[in-house]
Amino acid sequence: MSLRKKEKHKYQEPIILGIMALMLMVIFIVHLEKKRDKSVFRYGMLTEISLDIHHTRNPEIATIYRHIIEPLYIMDDAGQIIPWLTEDLPKISADGRRYHFTLRPHLSFHDGSQVSSYDVEFVFTRMFHPKYPSINYELFEAIEGSREMLRGEINYLSGFTVIDDLNFVIELDYPFALFLAYLTMPHAGIYARQAYLQEPQAWGEEVLVGSGPYRVAWADKGERIALSRFREYHGDLAVTKQLIFSFYPSIEEVFRAYKQGSIDMMQLPFSYYKKYFRDIEFSHLAFVHRVGYTNILFNQDKPPVSNLLIRQAIAHAVDRDRLNQHIYAGLARPVYHFLPEEIVINKSSHPLLPSHDLVRARELVKQAGYPNGVRIVVQYSEEIMDREVWFELADQLKRANIHLILLEQHSFLWRKELSDGSISMVIGRWIPNIPRLDALLYGVLSSKLNRKWSMNYHNDQVDRWLHEARYTENIRTREGIYRQVEEVAIAKDLALLPILSVPHIFLIQPHISYRPDAHIHLDFTGDLHSEPMDITS
Structure with a gap:
């Protein structure tokens, strides 16, 4: 081999080795990224005053809330009402005003306490607090005594009677055919009474304790909240191990975080779609028409x-x-x-x-x-x-x-x-x-x-x-x-x-297979990724 070839070979070898090392590093990083993405799903949104659905009408907050806190009943895609925290549909009196409910036994909140009639009573009573009522109180104002509570005339909900830990009765002022349907809403979600009473100031900011498929793992006040799968959940175990919701002061910052890959999904305002649609690959977009104009x-x-x-x-x-x-x-x-x-x-x-x-x-x-x-x-x-x-x-x-x-x-x-x-x-x-x-x-x-x-x-x-x-x-x-x-x-x-x-527009990273449907609330409990993952680990 000539001296020139030896010199050339001497410089080529480290370059080739460097390229190989770089390729291995890229493969390793991609592997880690895929592994991370399959265990964590990240959603970006605007900062909100509270995560407590009784203080906001923001549907994105309702999405977070319903993964943590569940109602007594759920509604399927066909509009059928299904018992969720209860044994069955309630027994309704002949005049349509008295509802007798029986909770399922051995249902646990995230803090280990048992779901009881007293928790349900607290949820509905708090809705009608005269100084701090739920902003959606009208959904349940058919309950006897609700208007008297709002006016400050009484300090208890007279239409709610606890029989024992698992049985309770709700009486209405008038027959309300849609009462059961309203009980499927996130606003009727049942949370742990003691958890609220122990930290009322932190409720909706760092503390939310329900019986849902995810529990609050940690929260950076006003910046991020992480939800982890609730291992003792009474239903099917959620697929993705952790959901992280990040809050930003402006849409510009949410959009920037998406472009940088810091979040997997966001709702895109039309103004941004119009401005940037030429720069957004179609595979990142999802368009959804929802009920309402x-x-x-x-x-x-x-x-x-x-x-x-x-x-x-x-x-x-x-x-x-x-x-x-x-x-x-x-x-x-x-x-x-x-x-x-x-x-x-x-x-x-x-x-x-x-x-x-x-x-x-x-x-x-x-x-x-x-x-x-x-x-x-x-x-x-x-x-x-x-x-x-x-x-x-x-x-x-x-x-x-x-x-x-x-x-x-x-x-x-x-x-x-x-x-x-x-x-x-x-x-x-x-x-x-x-x-x-x-x-x-x-x-x-x-x-x-x-x-x-x-x-x-x-x-x-x-x-x-x-x-x-x-x-x-x-x-x-x-x-x-x-x-x-x-x-x-x-x-x-x-x-x-x-x-x-007007359709709602979402930006979704290509490795995420989840696509929103016509429902107002997003459901992140299923398989969100392009390939199935082992949920037993």
Whole structure:
């Protein structure tokens, strides 16, 4: 071998060895990454005030909550109610007001204590605390004594009677056909009374003790919470060993964490999809249409939208197709009714609301007494999506001589004014917790509840229908009542204006096989990864 070849060989050998070592290192890192990914699933979301579902309406918080804390019953995909923490369906009195429940014996909370009737009593009693009621208390206000508790007249829930550790009775003020269905909601989840009483200040931040498939392993206050499989779970053992939910102050940071591979999944706002969709591989995207629509809510106490003619003018001025193309990249679906097609039995192809007609919109503005046009002050949340929708709507409505004066507010201040009933128009998006029309209609159109959405809508006939539907057992009869509600409250009174069915977009790392379905809550108990893993280890 020549000297030159020897020199060349001398330098090639360490280079080849270095490349081989680097390849082995990459293989080893990939192996570790795969191993880690199969034991841990990481979800990213915006920071929330609490993980206690009684203090937030955030569906992502409900997702965390329902992995830890379970209700007495669950609802399957066919809408059937299945006993979960109970022996069977309750024994119901002939008048439909008295429910006798029997818990399954030997059910354990994560702290080792046994699930008892006293825990169930505490959960429902706490909902109606006069100073700190659950924000969703109306779901269970049919329970006898609930309104008296809210008013501070009594300090116990008179409609709840503990018989013994496993038996209890709930009595209602009136027959409520949907009561059992409501007991499948996360808001009716049963948690450990003693665990709450020992650390009430930490509850919902670092402490949550239920009987669900996952228990809280550790929590960095406001930053992350880790859930580990509950080995003594009464049902099927969850597949993934640990779920980590990370909280970020802005969507930008959630998106950055996803791009860096720090999280496996996130919900992607449309504004980010529009901005970055060319840079996102299609394999990372999941689109889901869920029950419930995007609506414009009108404040019946706030001029000029308190004028029906102005609301009708807005209904004619809104161009749903243009809104869909400009804001939602053509992925949404224009809607002209309020009852979701996905959960009604008798579907209707007849549009309930008017289509785009600028000429008619201008005529209505003049008829309302505004020959030179009308101005409407709209406060909106600083959230990007609300801002984009309102700017597009402002551009559309000005063509009908309706001029929106848009004022952006901090989310906290906006929510306060919203619940005070003082905002003139609101973009409202509702997804019912269960696929039942009552869960969508009652909290929105009932006069005693819709003030929190700044609607202030009151129609005595609609209130009577809503109440009647709640104790009507026949599902077709109940739907007929809700059709009447829709005709009056939506088509005639224009309490709100449904505009679009907007899909939810998720970013999911390619090694994750899980895909969300139409349910509002995500279920991470199954196999989340591309290949099956051994769950016995």
